[in-house]
Amino acid sequence: MAKEITPRSQDYSQWYLDIVKKAGLADNSAVRGCMVIKPHGFAIWEKMVAILDQKFKDSGHVNAYFPLFIPKSFLSREAQHVDGFAKECAVVTHHRLKADPNGNGLIVDPDAKLEEELIVRPTSETIIWSTYKDWIQSYRDLPLLINQWANVVRWEMRTRPFLRTTEFLWQEGHTAHATRDEAIAESLMIHDIYADFAESYMAMPVVKGVKTVNERFAGAIDTYTIEALMQDGRSLQAGTSHFLGQNFAKAFDVTFLNENNQKEFVWATSWGVSTRLIGGLIMTHSDDEGLVLPPKLAPLQVVIIPVPKPDPLINEVAEKLVKELKAKGISVKYDTDEKSRPGFKYAEYEMKGVPVRVAIGQRDLEKNQAEVARRDTREKEFIPLDGLGTYVENLLQHIQENLLLRSLRFRQENTFEADDFATFADILDKKGGFVSAHWDGTTETELKIKELTKATIRCIPLERKMEEGKCILTGNKSEGRVLFAKAY
RNA sequence: CGGGAUGUAGCGCAGUCCGGUAGCGCACCUGUUUUGGGAACAGGGGGUCCCAGGUUCAAAUCCUGGUAUCCCGACCA
Numbered sequence: 001m002a003k004e005i006t007p008r009s010q011d012y013s014q015w016y017l018d019i020v021k022k023a024g025l026a027d028n029s030a031v032r033g034c035m036v037i038k039p040h041g042f043a044i045w046e047k048m049v050a051i052l053d054q055k056f057k058d059s060g061h062v063n064a065y066f067p068l069f070i071p072k073s074f075l076s077r078e079a080q081h082v083d084g085f086a087k088e089c090a091v092v093t094h095h096r097l098k099a100d101p102n103g104n105g106l107i108v109d110p111d112a113k114l115e116e117e118l119i120v121r122p123t124s125e126t127i128i129w130s131t132y133k134d135w136i137q138s139y140r141d142l143p144l145l146i147n148q149w150a151n152v153v154r155w156e157m158r159t160r161p162f163l164r165t166t167e168f169l170w171q172e173g174h175t176a177h178a179t180r181d182e183a184i185a186e187s188l189m190i191h192d193i194y195a196d197f198a199e200s201y202m203a204m205p206v207v208k209g210v211k212t213v214n215e216r217f218a219g220a221i222d223t224y225t226i227e228a229l230m231q232d233g234r235s236l237q238a239g240t241s242h243f244l245g246q247n248f249a250k251a252f253d254v255t256f257l258n259e260n261n262q263k264e265f266v267w268a269t270s271w272g273v274s275t276r277l278i279g280g281l282i283m284t285h286s287d288d289e290g291l292v293l294p295p296k297l298a299p300l301q302v303v304i305i306p307v308p309k310p311d312p313l314i315n316e317v318a319e320k321l322v323k324e325l326k327a328k329g330i331s332v333k334y335d336t337d338e339k340s341r342p343g344f345k346y347a348e349y350e351m352k353g354v355p356v357r358v359a360i361g362q363r364d365l366e367k368n369q370a371e372v373a374r375r376d377t378r379e380k381e382f383i384p385l386d387g388l389g390t391y392v393e394n395l396l397q398h399i400q401e402n403l404l405l406r407s408l409r410f411r412q413e414n415t416f417e418a419d420d421f422a423t424f425a426d427i428l429d430k431k432g433g434f435v436s437a438h439w440d441g442t443t444e445t446e447l448k449i450k451e452l453t454k455a456t457i458r459c460i461p462l463e464r465k466m467e468e469g470k471c472i473l474t475g476n477k478s479e480g481r482v483l484f485a486k487a488y
Numbered sequence: 489c490g491g492g493a494u495g496u497a498g499c500g501c502a503g504u505c506c507g508g509u510a511g512c513g514c515a516c517c518u519g520u521u522u523u524g525g526g527a528a529c530a531g532g533g534g535g536u537c538c539c540a541g542g543u544u545c546a547a548a549u550c551c552u553g554g555u556a557u558c559c560c561g562a563c564c565a
Contacts (some may be wrong), residue, residue: 004500013558014559016556028556030556031556032555032556032557084564087563087564088564123565153564155563156563156564156565157489157562157563157564158561158562158563163565164564168565170565175514195489195557204524214558217565227511233497234565237565239563240565270565273565274565307523307524308522308523308524309523318558340526341522341523341525341526341527342523342524342525343524343525343526343527344525344527345525345526346524346525346526347525347526348526359524359525361524363524364524367492373525427513453538483548487564488564488565
Protein backbone atom coordinates (compact mmCIF):
# COMPACT_ATOMS: atom_id res chain seq x y z
CA MET A 1 0.00 0.00 0.00
CA ALA A 2 1.56 3.21 -1.15
CA LYS A 3 -0.95 5.49 0.52
CA GLU A 4 -2.06 4.64 4.02
CA ILE A 5 -5.18 6.07 5.52
CA THR A 6 -5.33 6.00 9.30
CA PRO A 7 -8.30 3.77 10.24
CA ARG A 8 -11.25 5.59 11.79
CA SER A 9 -11.17 3.27 14.80
CA GLN A 10 -7.63 4.34 15.57
CA ASP A 11 -7.82 8.11 15.21
CA TYR A 12 -10.88 9.74 13.72
CA SER A 13 -9.47 13.20 13.19
CA GLN A 14 -6.31 11.86 11.61
CA TRP A 15 -8.49 9.71 9.35
CA TYR A 16 -10.35 12.86 8.30
CA LEU A 17 -7.13 14.70 7.52
CA ASP A 18 -5.80 11.69 5.60
CA ILE A 19 -8.92 11.58 3.44
CA VAL A 20 -8.73 15.29 2.67
CA LYS A 21 -5.11 14.96 1.67
CA LYS A 22 -5.05 11.61 -0.09
CA ALA A 23 -8.28 12.05 -2.00
CA GLY A 24 -6.78 15.28 -3.33
CA LEU A 25 -9.45 17.57 -1.87
CA ALA A 26 -7.30 20.22 -0.21
CA ASP A 27 -3.79 21.10 0.89
CA ASN A 28 -2.46 23.24 3.66
CA SER A 29 -1.19 26.60 2.52
CA ALA A 30 1.50 29.06 3.47
CA VAL A 31 -1.14 31.00 5.40
CA ARG A 32 -2.18 29.82 8.83
CA GLY A 33 -5.65 28.37 8.89
CA CYS A 34 -6.18 28.78 5.16
CA MET A 35 -6.34 25.83 2.80
CA VAL A 36 -5.81 25.41 -0.89
CA ILE A 37 -8.87 23.71 -2.35
CA LYS A 38 -7.52 21.32 -4.97
CA PRO A 39 -9.26 20.51 -8.25
CA HIS A 40 -11.08 17.42 -6.95
CA GLY A 41 -12.33 19.23 -3.86
CA PHE A 42 -13.29 22.28 -5.86
CA ALA A 43 -15.14 20.16 -8.41
CA ILE A 44 -17.38 18.88 -5.59
CA TRP A 45 -17.97 22.46 -4.45
CA GLU A 46 -18.81 23.49 -8.02
CA LYS A 47 -21.46 20.78 -8.19
CA MET A 48 -22.93 21.97 -4.90
CA VAL A 49 -22.89 25.57 -6.12
CA ALA A 50 -24.59 24.71 -9.40
CA ILE A 51 -27.44 22.86 -7.69
CA LEU A 52 -28.02 25.37 -4.91
CA ASP A 53 -27.71 28.35 -7.22
CA GLN A 54 -30.46 26.92 -9.41
CA LYS A 55 -32.67 26.32 -6.39
CA PHE A 56 -32.21 29.91 -5.23
CA LYS A 57 -33.01 31.24 -8.69
CA ASP A 58 -36.02 28.98 -9.00
CA SER A 59 -37.35 30.48 -5.78
CA GLY A 60 -37.02 34.03 -7.04
CA HIS A 61 -33.58 35.09 -5.87
CA VAL A 62 -30.95 36.90 -7.90
CA ASN A 63 -27.21 37.07 -7.42
CA ALA A 64 -25.16 40.17 -6.70
CA TYR A 65 -21.79 40.95 -5.21
CA PHE A 66 -20.88 43.20 -2.30
CA PRO A 67 -17.41 44.34 -1.19
CA LEU A 68 -14.91 42.22 0.67
CA PHE A 69 -14.12 45.15 2.95
CA ILE A 70 -16.45 46.69 5.47
CA PRO A 71 -15.87 50.00 7.28
CA LYS A 72 -15.15 49.15 10.88
CA SER A 73 -17.91 51.44 12.15
CA PHE A 74 -20.58 49.44 10.28
CA LEU A 75 -19.98 46.39 12.39
CA SER A 76 -20.84 48.17 15.62
CA ARG A 77 -24.22 49.40 14.40
CA GLU A 78 -26.03 46.27 15.55
CA ALA A 79 -25.20 45.52 19.17
CA GLN A 80 -25.59 41.73 19.17
CA HIS A 81 -23.83 41.43 15.87
CA VAL A 82 -20.70 43.24 17.03
CA ASP A 83 -20.52 41.03 20.11
CA GLY A 84 -20.63 37.95 17.94
CA PHE A 85 -18.03 38.85 15.37
CA ALA A 86 -15.66 41.51 16.74
CA LYS A 87 -13.37 38.90 18.28
CA GLU A 88 -12.57 37.22 14.99
CA CYS A 89 -12.07 39.97 12.43
CA ALA A 90 -9.10 40.59 10.20
CA VAL A 91 -8.49 44.34 10.02
CA VAL A 92 -6.96 46.40 7.22
CA THR A 93 -5.15 49.39 8.65
CA HIS A 94 -2.86 50.55 5.82
CA HIS A 95 -2.92 50.67 2.05
CA ARG A 96 0.73 50.72 1.09
CA LEU A 97 4.09 49.05 1.66
CA LYS A 98 7.49 50.54 1.14
CA ALA A 99 11.12 49.45 1.12
CA ASP A 100 12.54 49.17 4.61
CA PRO A 101 15.11 51.96 5.06
CA ASN A 102 17.13 49.42 7.11
CA GLY A 103 17.17 47.13 4.08
CA ASN A 104 14.98 44.35 5.43
CA GLY A 105 12.57 43.95 2.53
CA LEU A 106 9.19 45.66 2.79
CA ILE A 107 7.52 47.38 5.69
CA VAL A 108 4.09 48.90 6.16
CA ASP A 109 4.27 52.53 5.20
CA PRO A 110 3.21 54.46 8.32
CA ASP A 111 2.11 57.34 6.10
CA ALA A 112 -0.46 55.10 4.44
CA LYS A 113 -2.66 54.62 7.48
CA LEU A 114 -6.36 54.44 6.65
CA GLU A 115 -8.54 57.09 8.12
CA GLU A 116 -11.16 54.49 8.88
CA GLU A 117 -9.96 50.94 9.25
CA LEU A 118 -11.62 48.26 7.15
CA ILE A 119 -12.52 44.80 8.30
CA VAL A 120 -12.52 41.80 6.02
CA ARG A 121 -16.12 40.58 6.00
CA PRO A 122 -16.87 37.77 8.45
CA THR A 123 -20.41 37.99 6.98
CA SER A 124 -22.01 40.80 5.00
CA GLU A 125 -25.15 41.90 6.82
CA THR A 126 -23.76 45.34 7.66
CA ILE A 127 -22.46 46.35 4.25
CA ILE A 128 -25.56 44.94 2.61
CA TRP A 129 -28.03 46.69 4.87
CA SER A 130 -26.21 49.99 4.50
CA THR A 131 -26.75 49.51 0.76
CA TYR A 132 -30.36 48.35 1.03
CA LYS A 133 -31.16 51.63 2.76
CA ASP A 134 -30.70 53.31 -0.62
CA TRP A 135 -32.48 50.63 -2.59
CA ILE A 136 -35.68 50.47 -0.61
CA GLN A 137 -38.23 53.27 -0.39
CA SER A 138 -41.59 51.75 -1.11
CA TYR A 139 -43.44 48.51 -0.54
CA ARG A 140 -43.14 48.23 -4.33
CA ASP A 141 -39.38 47.64 -3.86
CA LEU A 142 -40.12 44.61 -1.72
CA PRO A 143 -39.40 41.81 -1.37
CA LEU A 144 -35.74 42.19 -2.21
CA LEU A 145 -34.30 38.72 -2.68
CA ILE A 146 -30.53 38.69 -3.15
CA ASN A 147 -27.86 36.09 -2.79
CA GLN A 148 -24.12 36.33 -3.15
CA TRP A 149 -21.41 33.71 -3.59
CA ALA A 150 -18.36 34.94 -1.76
CA ASN A 151 -15.44 34.28 0.50
CA VAL A 152 -15.44 35.38 4.13
CA VAL A 153 -12.81 35.48 6.85
CA ARG A 154 -13.20 34.55 10.49
CA TRP A 155 -10.04 34.54 12.54
CA GLU A 156 -10.57 31.24 14.34
CA MET A 157 -8.24 29.85 16.95
CA ARG A 158 -8.22 26.33 15.64
CA THR A 159 -8.90 25.26 12.11
CA ARG A 160 -9.59 22.04 10.23
CA PRO A 161 -9.83 21.72 6.45
CA PHE A 162 -13.37 22.44 5.23
CA LEU A 163 -14.89 22.23 8.73
CA ARG A 164 -13.35 25.42 10.01
CA THR A 165 -10.87 27.50 8.06
CA THR A 166 -9.92 31.12 8.45
CA GLU A 167 -11.13 31.92 4.95
CA PHE A 168 -14.00 29.92 3.50
CA LEU A 169 -16.34 30.02 0.53
CA TRP A 170 -20.07 30.27 0.96
CA GLN A 171 -23.25 31.79 -0.24
CA GLU A 172 -25.12 34.32 1.82
CA GLY A 173 -28.67 35.28 1.05
CA HIS A 174 -29.99 38.59 2.32
CA THR A 175 -33.63 39.39 1.86
CA ALA A 176 -35.90 42.28 2.80
CA HIS A 177 -39.66 41.97 3.25
CA ALA A 178 -42.66 44.14 4.01
CA THR A 179 -44.05 41.92 6.74
CA ARG A 180 -42.87 39.82 9.60
CA ASP A 181 -44.76 36.75 8.35
CA GLU A 182 -43.27 37.00 4.89
CA ALA A 183 -39.75 37.18 6.30
CA ILE A 184 -40.34 34.18 8.54
CA ALA A 185 -41.78 32.27 5.59
CA GLU A 186 -38.68 33.10 3.57
CA SER A 187 -36.29 31.85 6.23
CA LEU A 188 -38.30 28.64 6.60
CA MET A 189 -38.41 28.11 2.85
CA ILE A 190 -34.63 28.39 2.61
CA HIS A 191 -34.35 26.08 5.59
CA ASP A 192 -36.35 23.54 3.58
CA ILE A 193 -34.11 24.01 0.53
CA TYR A 194 -31.05 23.34 2.67
CA ALA A 195 -32.56 20.23 4.23
CA ASP A 196 -33.66 18.93 0.84
CA PHE A 197 -30.24 19.56 -0.64
CA ALA A 198 -28.54 17.74 2.24
CA GLU A 199 -30.78 14.69 1.95
CA SER A 200 -31.50 14.49 -1.77
CA TYR A 201 -28.04 15.36 -3.08
CA MET A 202 -25.55 14.86 -0.28
CA ALA A 203 -27.45 11.81 1.04
CA MET A 204 -26.83 13.35 4.45
CA PRO A 205 -29.86 13.19 6.73
CA VAL A 206 -30.42 16.31 8.80
CA VAL A 207 -32.55 17.33 11.74
CA LYS A 208 -34.36 20.57 11.14
CA GLY A 209 -34.68 22.74 14.16
CA VAL A 210 -34.39 26.14 15.71
CA LYS A 211 -31.40 27.31 17.74
CA THR A 212 -31.58 28.29 21.39
CA VAL A 213 -30.92 31.92 22.33
CA ASN A 214 -27.38 30.99 23.23
CA GLU A 215 -26.56 29.29 19.93
CA ARG A 216 -28.28 31.55 17.47
CA PHE A 217 -26.70 33.97 15.02
CA ALA A 218 -25.53 37.29 16.44
CA GLY A 219 -28.28 39.72 15.55
CA ALA A 220 -31.03 37.21 14.71
CA ILE A 221 -34.45 36.73 16.28
CA ASP A 222 -34.49 33.08 15.27
CA THR A 223 -31.90 30.84 13.67
CA TYR A 224 -33.11 27.76 11.83
CA THR A 225 -30.50 25.06 11.45
CA ILE A 226 -29.91 21.73 9.80
CA GLU A 227 -27.86 19.40 12.00
CA ALA A 228 -26.19 16.27 10.71
CA LEU A 229 -24.71 13.47 12.78
CA MET A 230 -21.18 12.52 11.80
CA GLN A 231 -19.71 9.01 12.05
CA ASP A 232 -17.87 9.81 15.27
CA GLY A 233 -21.08 10.82 17.02
CA ARG A 234 -20.60 14.57 16.81
CA SER A 235 -23.08 16.93 15.27
CA LEU A 236 -22.32 19.24 12.38
CA GLN A 237 -24.24 22.45 11.86
CA ALA A 238 -24.52 22.23 8.10
CA GLY A 239 -26.56 25.28 7.22
CA THR A 240 -28.42 28.10 8.89
CA SER A 241 -31.23 30.42 7.94
CA HIS A 242 -31.97 33.44 10.10
CA PHE A 243 -35.06 35.47 10.71
CA LEU A 244 -33.52 38.85 11.59
CA GLY A 245 -36.69 40.71 12.50
CA GLN A 246 -36.17 44.44 12.16
CA ASN A 247 -32.81 44.46 13.94
CA PHE A 248 -30.71 45.38 10.92
CA ALA A 249 -33.37 47.63 9.43
CA LYS A 250 -33.32 49.65 12.64
CA ALA A 251 -29.53 49.65 12.88
CA PHE A 252 -29.19 50.90 9.29
CA ASP A 253 -32.42 52.86 9.12
CA VAL A 254 -33.98 50.89 6.29
CA THR A 255 -37.62 51.91 5.96
CA PHE A 256 -40.34 51.80 3.36
CA LEU A 257 -43.71 53.43 2.80
CA ASN A 258 -46.53 50.90 2.92
CA GLU A 259 -49.73 51.04 0.86
CA ASN A 260 -51.23 53.42 3.43
CA ASN A 261 -48.33 55.84 3.06
CA GLN A 262 -46.99 54.92 6.51
CA LYS A 263 -43.30 54.51 7.19
CA GLU A 264 -42.21 51.07 8.47
CA PHE A 265 -38.97 49.26 9.08
CA VAL A 266 -38.41 46.31 6.74
CA TRP A 267 -38.17 42.71 7.90
CA ALA A 268 -35.07 40.73 7.10
CA THR A 269 -33.57 37.29 6.67
CA SER A 270 -30.12 35.98 5.97
CA TRP A 271 -28.98 32.44 5.26
CA GLY A 272 -25.88 30.54 4.25
CA VAL A 273 -24.11 27.30 3.57
CA SER A 274 -20.38 26.98 3.10
CA THR A 275 -17.51 24.76 2.01
CA ARG A 276 -18.07 23.15 5.39
CA LEU A 277 -20.64 21.00 3.58
CA ILE A 278 -17.72 19.17 2.01
CA GLY A 279 -16.48 18.27 5.48
CA GLY A 280 -19.93 16.94 6.27
CA LEU A 281 -19.99 14.95 3.08
CA ILE A 282 -16.65 13.33 3.93
CA MET A 283 -17.61 12.46 7.49
CA THR A 284 -21.02 11.09 6.57
CA HIS A 285 -20.06 8.48 4.00
CA SER A 286 -16.36 7.83 3.70
CA ASP A 287 -14.54 4.74 4.95
CA ASP A 288 -11.04 3.48 5.65
CA GLU A 289 -10.40 3.00 1.92
CA GLY A 290 -10.96 6.66 1.18
CA LEU A 291 -13.63 9.08 0.09
CA VAL A 292 -17.16 7.89 -0.67
CA LEU A 293 -19.23 10.30 -2.75
CA PRO A 294 -22.92 10.24 -3.51
CA PRO A 295 -23.35 9.97 -7.30
CA LYS A 296 -25.22 13.26 -7.51
CA LEU A 297 -22.19 15.18 -6.24
CA ALA A 298 -19.39 13.04 -7.63
CA PRO A 299 -17.37 14.98 -10.22
CA LEU A 300 -16.69 11.64 -11.90
CA GLN A 301 -19.46 9.09 -11.55
CA VAL A 302 -18.11 6.13 -13.49
CA VAL A 303 -14.62 5.03 -14.37
CA ILE A 304 -13.87 2.30 -16.90
CA ILE A 305 -10.62 0.41 -16.55
CA PRO A 306 -9.14 -1.85 -19.20
CA VAL A 307 -7.60 -5.00 -17.75
CA PRO A 308 -4.71 -5.28 -17.87
CA LYS A 309 -4.31 -2.54 -20.49
CA PRO A 310 -6.11 -1.07 -23.47
CA ASP A 311 -6.43 -3.13 -26.64
CA PRO A 312 -8.64 -2.71 -29.69
CA LEU A 313 -11.36 -5.10 -28.53
CA ILE A 314 -11.58 -3.63 -25.05
CA ASN A 315 -11.45 -0.09 -26.43
CA GLU A 316 -14.39 -0.74 -28.67
CA VAL A 317 -16.58 -2.00 -25.83
CA ALA A 318 -15.39 0.72 -23.44
CA GLU A 319 -15.91 3.55 -25.89
CA LYS A 320 -19.38 2.34 -26.67
CA LEU A 321 -20.19 2.35 -22.97
CA VAL A 322 -18.70 5.85 -22.56
CA LYS A 323 -20.94 7.11 -25.35
CA GLU A 324 -24.01 5.45 -23.93
CA LEU A 325 -23.43 6.78 -20.41
CA LYS A 326 -22.66 10.29 -21.62
CA ALA A 327 -25.92 10.26 -23.53
CA LYS A 328 -27.63 9.56 -20.22
CA GLY A 329 -25.91 12.59 -18.67
CA ILE A 330 -23.53 10.47 -16.62
CA SER A 331 -19.93 11.63 -16.21
CA VAL A 332 -17.55 8.87 -17.19
CA LYS A 333 -13.88 8.38 -17.91
CA TYR A 334 -12.17 5.56 -19.78
CA ASP A 335 -8.75 5.36 -18.16
CA THR A 336 -6.37 4.24 -20.88
CA ASP A 337 -3.25 5.30 -19.04
CA GLU A 338 -0.75 2.47 -19.51
CA LYS A 339 1.70 3.76 -16.96
CA SER A 340 -0.22 2.37 -14.02
CA ARG A 341 -1.71 -1.06 -13.62
CA PRO A 342 -5.31 -1.96 -12.86
CA GLY A 343 -4.80 -2.64 -9.15
CA PHE A 344 -3.24 0.76 -8.70
CA LYS A 345 -6.09 2.43 -10.53
CA TYR A 346 -8.67 0.58 -8.44
CA ALA A 347 -7.11 1.93 -5.27
CA GLU A 348 -6.77 5.47 -6.64
CA TYR A 349 -10.36 5.76 -7.79
CA GLU A 350 -11.62 4.26 -4.55
CA MET A 351 -9.56 6.83 -2.67
CA LYS A 352 -11.20 9.60 -4.71
CA GLY A 353 -14.69 8.27 -4.15
CA VAL A 354 -15.75 7.46 -7.72
CA PRO A 355 -19.11 5.69 -7.17
CA VAL A 356 -18.89 3.02 -9.90
CA ARG A 357 -15.97 1.22 -11.50
CA VAL A 358 -16.31 -0.91 -14.59
CA ALA A 359 -13.39 -3.25 -15.31
CA ILE A 360 -13.21 -4.83 -18.77
CA GLY A 361 -10.68 -7.56 -19.61
CA GLN A 362 -10.15 -10.15 -22.30
CA ARG A 363 -11.67 -12.92 -20.20
CA ASP A 364 -14.75 -10.78 -19.61
CA LEU A 365 -15.19 -10.15 -23.30
CA GLU A 366 -15.09 -13.89 -24.02
CA LYS A 367 -18.06 -14.19 -21.69
CA ASN A 368 -19.68 -10.97 -22.94
CA GLN A 369 -19.54 -9.38 -19.53
CA ALA A 370 -17.80 -6.70 -17.47
CA GLU A 371 -16.98 -6.44 -13.81
CA VAL A 372 -18.91 -3.67 -12.07
CA ALA A 373 -17.82 -2.53 -8.62
CA ARG A 374 -19.73 -0.11 -6.41
CA ARG A 375 -17.82 2.16 -4.06
CA ASP A 376 -20.39 2.35 -1.27
CA THR A 377 -20.44 -1.36 -0.41
CA ARG A 378 -17.28 -2.36 -2.33
CA GLU A 379 -19.26 -5.22 -3.92
CA LYS A 380 -18.34 -6.53 -7.35
CA GLU A 381 -20.59 -8.21 -9.87
CA PHE A 382 -20.26 -9.52 -13.41
CA ILE A 383 -22.82 -7.90 -15.68
CA PRO A 384 -23.65 -8.86 -19.29
CA LEU A 385 -22.45 -6.26 -21.81
CA ASP A 386 -25.93 -6.15 -23.22
CA GLY A 387 -27.73 -3.61 -21.05
CA LEU A 388 -24.60 -2.59 -19.15
CA GLY A 389 -25.28 1.12 -19.59
CA THR A 390 -28.74 0.84 -18.13
CA TYR A 391 -27.41 -1.33 -15.32
CA VAL A 392 -24.83 1.32 -14.41
CA GLU A 393 -27.39 4.08 -14.60
CA ASN A 394 -29.65 2.22 -12.18
CA LEU A 395 -26.73 1.32 -9.95
CA LEU A 396 -25.84 4.99 -9.52
CA GLN A 397 -29.34 5.64 -8.34
CA HIS A 398 -29.21 2.69 -5.95
CA ILE A 399 -25.94 3.93 -4.53
CA GLN A 400 -27.43 7.38 -3.97
CA GLU A 401 -30.39 5.78 -2.16
CA ASN A 402 -28.25 3.35 -0.21
CA LEU A 403 -26.00 6.08 1.10
CA LEU A 404 -28.97 7.98 2.47
CA LEU A 405 -30.53 4.85 3.99
CA ARG A 406 -27.24 3.84 5.52
CA SER A 407 -26.67 7.21 7.12
CA LEU A 408 -30.29 7.37 8.26
CA ARG A 409 -29.82 4.01 9.95
CA PHE A 410 -26.62 5.22 11.55
CA ARG A 411 -28.39 8.27 12.92
CA GLN A 412 -31.27 6.17 14.20
CA GLU A 413 -28.86 3.84 15.98
CA ASN A 414 -27.07 6.82 17.50
CA THR A 415 -29.99 8.87 18.69
CA PHE A 416 -30.98 8.27 22.29
CA GLU A 417 -33.44 9.52 24.86
CA ALA A 418 -32.26 10.25 28.36
CA ASP A 419 -34.42 11.07 31.36
CA ASP A 420 -31.85 11.44 34.09
CA PHE A 421 -28.57 13.26 34.11
CA ALA A 422 -26.37 10.24 34.89
CA THR A 423 -27.66 8.34 31.85
CA PHE A 424 -27.41 11.50 29.74
CA ALA A 425 -23.79 12.16 30.66
CA ASP A 426 -22.90 8.49 30.27
CA ILE A 427 -24.24 8.30 26.70
CA LEU A 428 -22.39 11.45 25.68
CA ASP A 429 -19.22 10.23 27.31
CA LYS A 430 -19.22 6.68 25.97
CA LYS A 431 -21.07 6.68 22.65
CA GLY A 432 -21.72 10.22 21.57
CA GLY A 433 -24.58 10.77 19.17
CA PHE A 434 -27.76 12.78 19.50
CA VAL A 435 -29.36 12.74 22.91
CA SER A 436 -32.94 13.85 23.15
CA ALA A 437 -33.70 15.20 26.62
CA HIS A 438 -35.80 17.66 28.59
CA TRP A 439 -34.45 21.13 29.29
CA ASP A 440 -35.93 23.93 31.34
CA GLY A 441 -35.44 26.55 28.63
CA THR A 442 -32.83 28.70 30.38
CA THR A 443 -29.44 29.67 28.99
CA GLU A 444 -27.98 29.15 32.44
CA THR A 445 -28.90 25.47 32.43
CA GLU A 446 -27.71 25.03 28.85
CA LEU A 447 -24.29 26.46 29.74
CA LYS A 448 -24.04 24.36 32.87
CA ILE A 449 -24.75 21.20 30.87
CA LYS A 450 -22.11 22.22 28.37
CA GLU A 451 -19.63 22.71 31.15
CA LEU A 452 -20.37 19.28 32.62
CA THR A 453 -20.63 17.21 29.44
CA LYS A 454 -19.21 19.37 26.60
CA ALA A 455 -22.48 18.81 24.79
CA THR A 456 -24.61 21.69 23.56
CA ILE A 457 -28.19 21.98 22.44
CA ARG A 458 -27.90 21.50 18.70
CA CYS A 459 -31.47 22.49 18.11
CA ILE A 460 -35.04 22.40 19.22
CA PRO A 461 -36.38 20.09 16.52
CA LEU A 462 -39.25 21.59 14.54
CA GLU A 463 -40.95 18.22 14.51
CA ARG A 464 -41.01 17.26 18.14
CA LYS A 465 -43.78 15.85 20.16
CA MET A 466 -44.80 18.16 22.95
CA GLU A 467 -44.61 16.29 26.22
CA GLU A 468 -44.45 17.44 29.82
CA GLY A 469 -41.19 16.56 31.45
CA LYS A 470 -38.51 17.52 33.89
CA CYS A 471 -35.26 19.18 32.96
CA ILE A 472 -32.43 16.72 32.94
CA LEU A 473 -30.27 18.98 35.07
CA THR A 474 -32.51 21.10 37.27
CA GLY A 475 -35.72 19.03 37.38
CA ASN A 476 -37.68 22.15 36.46
CA LYS A 477 -40.66 21.96 34.16
CA SER A 478 -40.06 21.31 30.46
CA GLU A 479 -42.54 21.29 27.61
CA GLY A 480 -40.62 19.04 25.24
CA ARG A 481 -37.32 17.42 24.41
CA VAL A 482 -34.41 19.16 22.72
CA LEU A 483 -31.49 17.62 20.88
CA PHE A 484 -28.09 17.59 22.57
CA ALA A 485 -24.76 16.54 21.07
CA LYS A 486 -21.12 17.37 21.06
CA ALA A 487 -20.58 19.58 18.06
CA TYR A 488 -18.00 20.42 15.48
C1' C B 489 -4.83 32.47 22.97
C1' G B 490 -2.72 28.57 27.05
C1' G B 491 -0.23 23.41 27.38
C1' G B 492 2.38 19.58 24.49
C1' A B 493 4.73 17.60 20.04
C1' U B 494 6.84 18.16 15.32
C1' G B 495 9.49 20.73 11.00
C1' U B 496 15.73 17.01 7.21
C1' A B 497 14.53 15.36 -1.19
C1' G B 498 7.58 15.46 -3.85
C1' C B 499 5.67 12.06 0.57
C1' G B 500 6.94 9.20 5.15
C1' C B 501 11.06 9.11 8.32
C1' A B 502 16.42 8.13 10.68
C1' G B 503 20.44 11.23 12.04
C1' U B 504 20.07 16.01 16.89
C1' C B 505 21.27 13.52 23.32
C1' C B 506 27.41 13.36 22.55
C1' G B 507 29.02 19.44 16.71
C1' G B 508 33.28 16.90 12.14
C1' U B 509 31.69 13.99 4.17
C1' A B 510 23.32 14.61 4.29
C1' G B 511 21.03 9.15 4.75
C1' C B 512 16.80 5.28 4.25
C1' G B 513 11.86 3.71 2.19
C1' C B 514 8.20 5.25 -1.28
C1' A B 515 7.58 8.49 -5.42
C1' C B 516 10.42 10.42 -9.88
C1' C B 517 13.79 9.53 -14.63
C1' U B 518 16.13 5.56 -18.15
C1' G B 519 16.15 0.46 -19.66
C1' U B 520 14.48 -4.63 -19.49
C1' U B 521 10.96 -8.22 -18.02
C1' U B 522 5.95 -8.06 -16.51
C1' U B 523 0.43 -7.23 -16.28
C1' G B 524 -7.42 -9.82 -13.63
C1' G B 525 -6.35 -5.64 -6.63
C1' G B 526 -1.34 -0.61 -5.11
C1' A B 527 4.75 -5.15 -10.30
C1' A B 528 10.25 -6.84 -10.25
C1' C B 529 15.30 -5.99 -11.36
C1' A B 530 19.37 -2.75 -12.84
C1' G B 531 21.10 2.09 -13.35
C1' G B 532 20.18 7.42 -12.40
C1' G B 533 18.55 12.48 -10.80
C1' G B 534 17.00 15.36 -6.83
C1' G B 535 18.70 19.08 -0.40
C1' U B 536 18.34 26.98 1.68
C1' C B 537 18.39 20.09 7.00
C1' C B 538 11.47 25.69 8.37
C1' C B 539 13.39 31.10 8.74
C1' A B 540 16.65 34.88 11.07
C1' G B 541 20.39 35.88 14.41
C1' G B 542 24.24 33.97 17.82
C1' U B 543 28.29 30.46 19.87
C1' U B 544 32.38 27.68 17.39
C1' C B 545 38.16 26.26 13.50
C1' A B 546 33.53 23.71 12.20
C1' A B 547 26.20 23.73 13.25
C1' A B 548 20.82 19.49 10.64
C1' U B 549 23.00 18.91 15.69
C1' C B 550 24.22 23.87 20.87
C1' C B 551 21.73 28.99 22.28
C1' U B 552 17.95 33.09 21.29
C1' G B 553 13.88 34.82 18.56
C1' G B 554 10.35 33.99 14.81
C1' U B 555 7.20 30.87 11.77
C1' A B 556 4.20 26.66 10.15
C1' U B 557 1.70 22.08 11.09
C1' C B 558 -0.55 18.39 14.40
C1' C B 559 -2.78 16.99 19.31
C1' C B 560 -5.37 18.68 23.97
C1' G B 561 -8.20 22.91 26.11
C1' A B 562 -11.04 27.85 25.73
C1' C B 563 -13.83 30.23 21.10
C1' C B 564 -16.59 29.25 16.66
C1' A B 565 -20.09 27.91 10.43
